[in-house]
Amino acid sequence: MHGLASALDEARALAAALDERPPGARVALCPPATLIHRMSAVLAGSRVAVGGQDCRAEPAGAFTGCIAAEMLADAGASLVVLGHSERRGAYGETSAEIAAKAGAAVRAGLEPIVCLGETLADREAGRAFEVVLAQLGQSLPEVLAGHAFALAYEPVWAIGSGRTPTPPQIEAMHGAIAAALARRWGEAAERTPILYGGSVKAANAAEILALRYVGGALVGGASLTAADFLPIVRAA
Secondary structure, X not given: OOOOOOHHHHHHHHHHHHHHOOOOOOEEEOOOHHHHHHHHHHOOOOOEEXXXXXXXXXXXXXXXXXXXXXXXXXXXXXXXXXXXXXXXXXXXXXXXXXXXXXXXXXXXXXXXXXXXXXXXXHHHOOOHHHHHHHXXXXXXXXXXXXXXXEEEEOOHHHOOOOOOOOHHHHHHHHHHHHHHHHHHHHHHHHHOOEEEOOOOOHHHHHHHHOOOOOOEEOOOHHHOOHHHHHHHHHHO
């Protein structure tokens, strides 16, 4: 829940920098719903895509305050983040609900970014892999087969805390996710990027993005200004 109209200037600055020096990775901004339409217009023709932060599974209905995947697409979004730790934790969303949302995203022509991650209690109890792989199995509907989507591993205990898992910890979890995807969808799973999210910033981006099985980053606070986000993009 960050961003007023002034955030459009940051989007313009990012797009201008990437136009001057094209990035080596795909780049997207996922602003609050109030900015999606305006940001899509500002970034039209640029190297930056626009996504939503969540969607409802139903295409329409009496769900006051919610946003359908079709509404996001209509506003100019091409992606949507689903199952973020805040949605799972603060709002109690289940993996089954997230799977339904992922299906809705495909229905609307959006590329879903499905988030997975364990809490500190899970990690300390030795259940990190069990929790994350269970989320993976239950959050991905079969309709995703043949469609573009991404996964994002975000250790909940690292988000906004300044704490980051060690490189071996990140590699181990991303490797387990990649193996689980391969068991389910075979070679097609290799096209699915596994992003890392959790206190990614300019100072650690290059090291994290160089790790095996890490296919990108899901960036939070460090994406709010072009000055902070651009070094992360360049690190890719």
